[in-house]
């Protein structure tokens with residue numbers, strides 16, 4: 001009989017220990033250790049049914065042939081951009097996201113639009129019939145793909161060697177399990193082992209594999225960090241369940257930038273690409289409303305305009321409430337303290353609510369200026385003029401700090417019909433604003449911006 005051995009594995013970071021421990025010494029989480037049984041054979045490598053793993057020899061870097069590897073066009077402009085220009089042959093890509101956010105929809109829609117490629121879509125979550133029902137909703141052009149409902153890693157490799165696909169999709173890696181490990185599907189050792197086997201297949205065959213992965217409550221990819229280390233690219237699909245907009249972000253990318261962002265809108269017949277992100281804003285009419293400011297944000301290399309909304313009112317109870325959607329709450333608190341301490345607005349006894357319209361999350365610090373403008377606008381109950389937008393980071397002493405890509409931001413704002421833009425004072429040097437028909441106002445401090453906006 002095979003001797004079995006058990007180890008305790010942290011379900012958060014994948015660290016293991018021969019004994020149970022309460023607090024993980026590696027990631028600091030409590031109560032994350034779970035016993036996992038490993039049979040002796042599991043240490044041997046997993047059989048890749050019929051697929052030869054070639055033995056590589058070291059070569060001189062000058063003699064490595066670089067045939068320009070052509071990337072696979074996914075026929076989705078947004079996905080291509082986030083991947084860094086298409087899918088790299090032999091790469092292992094992980095798409096993570098909360099349940100129900102639309103990962104399966106995104107991937108199925110993409111593979112159904114790729115033509116002249118043999119695609120194998122392996123689902124451990126849905127039956128073939130359910131996949132077909134979904135595909136009918138998505139109404140793809142013509143392309144086809146092989147589907148199979150399978151959770152055994154060994155069987156997956158059998159299907160792969162039978163079909164010989166050009167692209168493999170595994171929905172989701174947490175449902176796949178190998179017989180060599182006795183722990184249940186989704187546990188760290190199963191996820192790690194299965195992903196490692198798929199990685200080996202990717203690298204030796206040159207066939208790209210797309211993995212779908214779940215995200216746990218804390219927002220990291222379940223079963224873990226280990227998985228993020230194994231794969232070449234980690235994409236995160238996020239958005240608010242109550243809004244239709246979805247954002248695809250690269251968190252790690254060995255073949256491209258991680259600054260890129262893809263925007264989609266969930267519709268009844270699948271995801272629609274949002275090629276012009278400023279449309280998130282243009283659908284709204286906020287004329288004459290106080291507490292609304294338009295920020296010019298840049299994600300990746302694309303500028304777009306977003307609406308920041310705020311509500312400031314006297315706190316009904318002792319402790320004022322601060323709440324924020326789409327913007328970091330700690331940063332909001334910091335900005336409020338700057339307003340209080342450096343600029344002299346009495347906000348300590350006020351409730352402050354902040355919301356980035358459309359349910360999107362923006363990391364660009366240049367939206368600070370719009371955040372404080374929205375707060376001040378609500379506080380004094382004066383609306384900010386229509387066709388005014390702004391960009392600027394706010395520093396701890398209330399100064400407006402320079403930001404990047406200012407020219408692009410100005411051009412985007414002009415394109416969308418804005419007539420006035422407030423920017424940091426430092427930015428105009430070496431800038432070519434020859435044919436801009438917009439009033440550009442440069443400010444050094446929060447007070448100046450306040451005067452520009454609210455004192456006629």
Ligand code: TYD
Nearest residue numbers: 099100101102103104105137267268269270
């Ligand atoms: P799904 O792709 O199943 O999510 P995940 O794989 O990330 O768990 O998407 C589920 C949601 O998407 C579901 O709540 C319904 C919605 N949806 C649409 O709005 N339109 C569509 O055409 C499809 C297929 C799904």
Ligand code: MG
Nearest residue numbers: 103104125171
């Ligand atoms: Mg799914």
